[in-house]
Amino acid sequence: MSAMFAREHGGGEAGLDPSSLIWQDERHFRVHTRAYTDQAVFDAEMARVFSKVWVYVGHESEIPNPGDFKTAYIGTQPVIVSRAADGTVHVLVNRCVHRGAVIARETRGTVRDFTCPYHGWVFGLDGKLLAVSERNDSGGYAPDFDAPEGLHRVPKVDAYRGLIFANLDPDAVDLDTYLGRAKKTIDRKFGRSPAGRIALRGKPFVMRYQGNWKFQIENIVDAYHFLHTHKGFVALQAKYGETTGDYGAHKGGSAKAMRQIRFKGSSWALRHGHAQLENSGTADPEALLNGPNRAYYEALRDIHGEEEFAFVVGRMSGTIFPNLGLIHQQIRTWRPIAPDLTEVTIYLYDLVDAPREFNEGWMRSQERFYGPAGHGMADDVDIFARNQQGLAGSAVDWLVLERGLQTDERLANGDIKGLPASEAPQRALWLAWKQLMARR
Numbered sequence: 001m002s003a004m005f006a007r008e009h010g011g012g013e014a015g016l017d018p019s020s021l022i023w024q025d026e027r028h029f030r031v032h033t034r035a036y037t038d039q040a041v042f043d044a045e046m047a048r049v050f051s052k053v054w055v056y057v058g059h060e061s062e063i064p065n066p067g068d069f070k071t072a073y074i075g076t077q078p079v080i081v082s083r084a085a086d087g088t089v090h091v092l093v094n095r096c097v098h099r100g101a102v103i104a105r106e107t108r109g110t111v112r113d114f115t116c117p118y119h120g121w122v123f124g125l126d127g128k129l130l131a132v133s134e135r136n137d138s139g140g141y142a143p144d145f146d147a148p149e150g151l152h153r154v155p156k157v158d159a160y161r162g163l164i165f166a167n168l169d170p171d172a173v174d175l176d177t178y179l180g181r182a183k184k185t186i187d188r189k190f191g192r193s194p195a196g197r198i199a200l201r202g203k204p205f206v207m208r209y210q211g212n213w214k215f216q217i218e219n220i221v222d223a224y225h226f227l228h229t230h231k232g233f234v235a236l237q238a239k240y241g242e243t244t245g246d247y248g249a250h251k252g253g254s255a256k257a258m259r260q261i262r263f264k265g266s267s268w269a270l271r272h273g274h275a276q277l278e279n280s281g282t283a284d285p286e287a288l289l290n291g292p293n294r295a296y297y298e299a300l301r302d303i304h305g306e307e308e309f310a311f312v313v314g315r316m317s318g319t320i321f322p323n324l325g326l327i328h329q330q331i332r333t334w335r336p337i338a339p340d341l342t343e344v345t346i347y348l349y350d351l352v353d354a355p356r357e358f359n360e361g362w363m364r365s366q367e368r369f370y371g372p373a374g375h376g377m378a379d380d381v382d383i384f385a386r387n388q389q390g391l392a393g394s395a396v397d398w399l400v401l402e403r404g405l406q407t408d409e410r411l412a413n414g415d416i417k418g419l420p421a422s423e424a425p426q427r428a429l430w431l432a433w434k435q436l437m438a439r440r
Helices: 003-009 039-050 175-190 213-220 231-240 255-262 285-289 294-304 306-312 356-369 376-391 424-437
Strands: 022-024 029-032 055-059 068-074 077-083 089-093 108-110 129-131 156-160 163-167 198-200 205-209 266-269 275-279 315-320 324-327 330-338 341-351 398-400 416-418
Touching: 022 424, 029 424, 039 330, 039 424, 055 068, 055 077, 077 163, 089 156, 089 163, 156 175, 163 175, 175 275, 175 306, 175 315, 175 324, 205 376, 213 315, 213 324, 213 330, 213 341, 213 376, 213 424, 231 376, 266 424, 275 424, 285 294, 285 306, 294 306, 341 356, 416 424
Parallel strands: none
Antiparallel strands: 022 029, 029 398, 055 163, 068 077, 068 108, 077 089, 156 163, 198 341, 205 341, 266 275, 266 416, 275 315, 315 324, 324 330, 330 341
């Protein structure tokens, strides 16, 4: 922690005052530079945000059978997501209770049990301690040794439509309450499957960027940046259109047409920090119903009804605070490593029972924009690094997040509806962040 920060904010993590980092009144919504750069803030986020809210840790299709597991993170805390013999999903702290070694390093796998590589302690798929190696040998443990019960179990684990969430706080609200209106993003995304389900496909794309983790949240639901940050892709789209298999991901044959489409619909700042961009006008239902995948779209219309069908096939993206994004046909998650270092993992998925060519076309559109050979991810990562580079200086304290502030509509339940390019989605995360960071 910097000496100046300690003087201004009263010392270590326990004395951190988040209200001093958010400038909020009727005309202003600004965030202090140090909310992105300071180590004391980062440490407080791990304790007050990631340890207190529901965090996405995986999808059920990654661990379909007993013995299957995957590794994940809750903030900087490594965890194991496992399926026990009875089919129950457990989330276990990935740290041996003996001397602290990480139990599993593999991204995914199948095991009968978990064995610590350091001293051979064995744990069940539910985390229970099954065996202590050489327990009674010379120099072993006393007969009345008070052995730990097993790996620490994350106290709250739940799932919504296959998405698995975990919460380190035993007193947290239930997952359904926490998600609130954000369930619409999930329902509509997964509702493109006639079966209402998805299955992750292949290995994920993993990358790191030199910037704060909150840049990724802000960006996914930022309708304002696309035509500026991704100028090269916009020019490519204008020239080649959907000939590479776009399937509606980036509609519009020119910058003007793309602007008209993107600046329709609405943005949402939801309780608990979630956000949405939704637009039922980015697809032509009649054209889809008379196109090559007519039977598929007719089935979706019959499932959802005319009005909801337009939203299901339209444009929608969303974030589930603090670490999950749903955009196009992908699940995106990120983990904070340091104030200026973040790891992002992108999982493509298939829509169960959708036409094979539809899923393949969506995958090609993802490859075109994301990944090492894509046009879009490189643009975003460069911007995140530019942001962090700019914030390293101390000449200017505040970032401006006031677009749409005067036109946002606050609903009775606390959700906020904004115009399509409002910065309401960005303010959503900061409102939740401020509330959580104020807790002890």
